[in-house]
Amino acid sequence: GDLPEWNEVDALVEAAYRRYRSVGDGAVADYIPALAEADPERFGVCVVGTDGGVHSSGDTQIEFSIQSISKAFVYALACQELGHELVRERVGVNNSGAAFNSVIAIELNDGHPMNPMVNAGAIATTALVPGASADERWDAVLAGLSEFAGRQLELDDAVYRSESESNQRNRAIARLLASYGRVELDPDEVVDVYTKQCSLKVDARDLAIMGATLADGGINPLTGRRVVPPGVCRDTLAVLSATGLYERSGEWLFEIGLPAKSGVSGGIVSIAPGKCGIGVFSPLLDSAGNSIRGQLATAYLSRVLGLNIFASA
Numbered sequence: 001g002d003l004p005e006w007n008e009v010d011a012l013v014e015a016a017y018r019r020y021r022s023v024g025d026g027a028v029a030d031y032i033p034a035l036a037e038a039d040p041e042r043f044g045v046c047v048v049g050t051d052g053g054v055h056s057s058g059d060t061q062i063e064f065s066i067q068s069i070s071k072a073f074v075y076a077l078a079c080q081e082l083g084h085e086l087v088r089e090r091v092g093v094n095n096s097g098a099a100f101n102s103v104i105a106i107e108l109n110d111g112h113p114m115n116p117m118v119n120a121g122a123i124a125t126t127a128l129v130p131g132a133s134a135d136e137r138w139d140a141v142l143a144g145l146s147e148f149a150g151r152q153l154e155l156d157d158a159v160y161r162s163e164s165e166s167n168q169r170n171r172a173i174a175r176l177l178a179s180y181g182r183v184e185l186d187p188d189e190v191v192d193v194y195t196k197q198c199s200l201k202v203d204a205r206d207l208a209i210m211g212a213t214l215a216d217g218g219i220n221p222l223t224g225r226r227v228v229p230p231g232v233c234r235d236t237l238a239v240l241s242a243t244g245l246y247e248r249s250g251e252w253l254f255e256i257g258l259p260a261k262s263g264v265s266g267g268i269v270s271i272a273p274g275k276c277g278i279g280v281f282s283p284l285l286d287s288a289g290n291s292i293r294g295q296l297a298t299a300y301l302s303r304v305l306g307l308n309i310f311a312s313a
């Protein structure tokens with residue numbers, strides 16, 4: 001990778017944190033009751049190079065539930081097991097143009113979930129993870145995401161319980177998909193695995209490492225272990241470019257020029273292929289459910305580190 005030299009990256013990560021830490025716009029997610037308790041002041045920025053260099057500023061070791069960011073990594077695991085063609089046909093790769101938890105987008109597309117980064121497609125993807133039972137599928141998801149992070153991840157029990165008690169909409173989505181034959185397992189069991197994957201605890205540093213693993217063709221730059229093959233990274237990054245920030249994905253690509261995935265707890269992971277992963281955390285969200293300070297810090301880093309994938313120089 002061609003990141004600037006170590007001290008310069010360190011200084012720019014610190015600058016990204018200082019520039020935006022006092023931005024107070026946005027609101028903490030509250031449709032999952034446990035998320036409403038998040039501290040809106042928290043802000044962390046981390047860059048991990050494909051050389052294994054870790055550059056952190058702010059609250060990069062404060063844990064939060066990974067939420068929708070899990071979708072990117074479960075998708076990579078499903079692609080690895082089932083292959084490009086099958087996952088493309090079953091889950092899709094096009095932006096739905098609708099909110100992440102849209103039901104009408106499913107209906108308008110004859111029951112097709114559209115893409116793996118909206119809830120419908122993520123639930124369909126989790127249903128494709130191999131395993132003889134829901135427990136086995138969960139074990140595979142937990143082991144796979146832990147490999148991406150390079151450490152054993154754990155469930156946030158309070159978030160898992162809170163979302164399980166308030167996820168009628170995701171259950172409805174899973175049943176609707178089942179009615180179209182798009183989910184062949186018990187829909188409640190699939191949603192339970194999906195809810196668990198969303199409740200895994202990570203910090204901004206973990207996100208940067210997970211992103212750096214996708215940036216490095218599937219090798220975790222801290223553990224040196226291969227998690228997925230390069231072709232799976234390529235497929236995942238293409239899908240993230242089109243869909244990672246939901247209906248704002250076009251704007252994000254236009255402004256920032258990096259495949260990325262956001263989550264409603266305030267994390268965003270971005271991937272600069274061959275160079276680095278960026279993990280940011282700040283719970284104050286815009287109306288699409290994307291972290292506001294996270295977007296600002298990532299835009300800044302993409303610019304000053306020269307990461308935009310569409311830039312020729």
Ligand code: GLN
Binds near residue numbers: 068069119163195262
């Ligand atoms: N677990 C959340 C949900 O299913 C994830 C949504 C998100 O992060 N956008 O609603």
